[in-house]
Amino acid sequence: MALVKVPDTPMEVIVDLLTKAKDKAVSCSTVPEELKGHLQKALDIASGLDVYLEKMTTQESEPLRELYEKTMSHDWNQVHKEGKTIFQLPKECITGHVEGQTLKMLIHMSQAKRVLEIGMFTGYGALSMAEGLPDDGLLIACELEPYLKEFAQPIFDKSPHGKKIIVKSGPAMDTLKELALAGEQFDMVFIDADKNNYINYYNFIMENNMLKLRGVMCVDNSLFKGKVYLENATDSNGLALREFNQFVSNDPRVEQVIIPLRDGISLIRRVSLARSCSLAQCTITDDDVFRGVKGLSILDRMRLDEKVAYVTGGGQGIGRAFAHALGEAGAKVAVVDLDQARAEAVAQELFIKGISAISISADISKPADVQRMIDTIVSKWGAIHIACNNAGINLNSASEETTLEEWDQTFDVNLRGTFICCQAAGRVMLRQGYGKIINTASMASLIVPHPQKQLSYNTSKAGVVKLTQTLGTEWIDRGVRVNCISPGIVDTPLIHSEDLKPLLRRWLSDIPAGRLAQVTDLQAAVVYLASDASDYMTGHNLVIEGGQSLW
Ligand SMILES: C[S@@+](CC[C@H](N)C(=O)[O-])C[C@H]1O[C@@H](n2cnc3c(N)ncnc32)[C@H](O)[C@@H]1O
Numbered sequence: 164m165a166l167v168k169v170p171d172t173p174m175e176v177i178v179d180l181l182t183k184a185k186d187k188a189v190s191c192s193t194v195p196e197e198l199k200g201h202l203q204k205a206l207d208i209a210s211g212l213d214v215y216l217e218k219m220t221t222q223e224s225e226p227l228r229e230l231y232e233k234t235m236s237h238d239w240n241q242v243h244k245e246g247k248t249i250f251q252l253p254k255e256c257i258t259g260h261v262e263g264q265t266l267k268m269l270i271h272m273s274q275a276k277r278v279l280e281i282g283m284f285t286g287y288g289a290l291s292m293a294e295g296l297p298d299d300g301l302l303i304a305c306e307l308e309p310y311l312k313e314f315a316q317p318i319f320d321k322s323p324h325g326k327k328i329i330v331k332s333g334p335a336m337d338t339l340k341e342l343a344l345a346g347e348q349f350d351m352v353f354i355d356a357d358k359n360n361y362i363n364y365y366n367f368i369m370e371n372n373m374l375k376l377r378g379v380m381c382v383d384n385s386l387f388k389g390k391v392y393l394e395n396a397t398d399s400n401g402l403a404l405r406e407f408n409q410f411v412s413n414d415p416r417v418e419q420v421i422i423p424l425r426d427g428i429s430l431i432r433r434v435s436l437a438r439s440c441s442l443a444q445c446t447i448t449d450d451d452v453f454r455g456v457k458g459l460s461i462l463d464r465m466r467l468d469e470k471v472a473y474v475t476g477g478g479q480g481i482g483r484a485f486a487h488a489l490g491e492a493g494a495k496v497a498v499v500d501l502d503q504a505r506a507e508a509v510a511q512e513l514f515i516k517g518i519s520a521i522s523i524s525a526d527i528s529k530p531a532d533v534q535r536m537i538d539t540i541v542s543k544w545g546a547i548h549i550a551c552n553n554a555g556i557n558l559n560s561a562s563e564e565t566t567l568e569e570w571d572q573t574f575d576v577n578l579r580g581t582f583i584c585c586q587a588a589g590r591v592m593l594r595q596g597y598g599k600i601i602n603t604a605s606m607a608s609l610i611v612p613h614p615q616k617q618l619s620y621n622t623s624k625a626g627v628v629k630l631t632q633t634l635g636t637e638w639i640d641r642g643v644r645v646n647c648i649s650p651g652i653v654d655t656p657l658i659h660s661e662d663l664k665p666l667l668r669r670w671l672s673d674i675p676a677g678r679l680a681q682v683t684d685l686q687a688a689v690v691y692l693a694s695d696a697s698d699y700m701t702g703h704n705l706v707i708e709g710g711q712s713l714w
Contacts, residue, residue: 172426173389181206220264226322234285247310263291270295275350278302281335282356286315293324302328305335343371355383358400361407386427464696468493471544476554478505488686490518497540499523527580537587549693550588552581553603562618570619577623592643601692602647606708628704635702644701646692651708654679676709
């Protein structure tokens with residue numbers, strides 16, 4: 164006997180009813196052709212929808228496909244008869260391809276890192292969401308039936324994302340209590356278990372602050388085949404969902420929307436602080452500390468959206484890391500380098516990451532080049548908000564042998580070049596009444612790094628600090644902040660050459676942190692100095708050297 168598929172979603176119910184109506188109409192000679200035609204059209208539209216969504220949704224991964232097939236071909240009746248599961252589990256309760264991809268998309272969009280799933284079944288939704296999580300993301304899946312963990316784990320193990328999933332067997336409420344006790348919080352919670360408990364899970368999560376401030380709760384089956392709004396529905400699960408939806412829609416702590424995908428997915432998020440504030444029972448000091456300056460959290464205050472930046476020496480090393488950091492924080496970035504090919508390569512890297520970027524070749528020791536760089540950026544983007552004057556050179560010689568050529572060359576780039584850039588960018592920024600200049604100085608501005616001999620470099624970088632202090636105090640009352648970053652010894656491939664090995668050992672013994680700086684160690688500093696969060700800071704030399712200057 165062929166298995167009759169029970170309609171599982173409002174659309175499947177509509178298709179079922181339209182099919183019956185059309186069959187009846189077709190077999191009845193008194194039904195007008197026009198009505199038959201309308202019925203057929205309605206049926207085509209309704210029955211084609213899920214098929215089309217399925218087809219147009221990005222193909223699932225191999226482990227997900229395997230999980231789906233293994234779930235569908237498993238004899239759940241038999242498993243239950245053998246006493247391996249408490250309940251007889253219908254295979255149709257799997258989330259499946261389109262919903263799985265929707266959850267994965269939500270995880271990406273909300274940049275969630277910690278997810279809680281209530282009701283895992285065979286893990287299709289869990290693995291879909293894990294695929295959307297970053298490498299250090301975590302998903303805790305609550306599942307009543309221990310058998311399902313055994314079922315899913317071998318496929319989780321085949322996926323590179325399976326390691327992000329921890330399955331907690333047993334009643335979800337017990338796991339929730341355990342997680343609340345440990346102070347666990349989540350960016351996303353997916354509720355997809357016993358319908359009559361949805362309201363309890365929801366309230367427990369809200370009352371125990373388990374959903375982070377920016378968190379989202381997703382609730383599956385919230386349309387329950389339409390029974391949530393059909394007047395004569397008596398189905399206990401449908402009625403439980405109806406009560407749940409009504410409760411959430413009246414709950415002033417949250418906002419909700421129900422997406423009519425498959426059997427309905429509710430998206431629920433905590434409302435803004437402003438509303439929570441008026442709801443709170445306790446005494447609140449309602450100020451910028453509580454609400455955030457301009458209503459922004461501290462991390463958002465460090466975002467650089469809509470800002471225009473340039474980075475000189477951006478084609479490699481520290482400059483490249485600065486360009487990426489500023490772009491990741493939201494700025495448009497002009498990558499400037501003496502070497503056009505290098506600048507272009509970094510601009511391409513940024514472009515691939517979705518960052519607006521251009522490349523410019525310029526020799527910062529030449530005023531005409533610097534002016535061309537400034538004009539190019541202003542004509543392209545209309546402003547310059549962030550100027551990273553990072554290009555520099557380091558030539559070594561014993562002081563008694565340092566030639567004037569070496570001295571002049573070093574000063575031309577490191578100090579004169581930095582001044583030329585500060586002045587040209589500063590003029591634009593002073594006109595704008597806003598700007599952030601970040602110069603790259605060096606730990607050598609504070610100490611005399613040894614045993615290498617680099618008089619011109621050390622002196623020029625000390626000059627960069629004084630330049631920064633002077634401009635920083637002169638321009639701050641016109642909205643332009645000038646600071647500098649002093650890195651310690653930065654790890655480059657060159658440093659690991661055989662020749663430099665003894666020098667490297669010596670340096671390492673001088674660094675309390677026990678290692679050289681990576682360019683990535685400097686990235687947060689440049690974003691902070693470029694952002695409005697550092698507005699009260701000017702003329703500062705931010706030293707990042709693993710403690711080396713203190714020993
Ligand atoms: C609709 S299925 C979940 C589908 C799953 N989210 C997916 O991605 O395929 C519901 C699951 O909730 C589980 N469940 C039911 N009651 C539960 C409870 N009290 N605690 C934990 N899990 C429960 C069931 O065993 C079943 O596996």
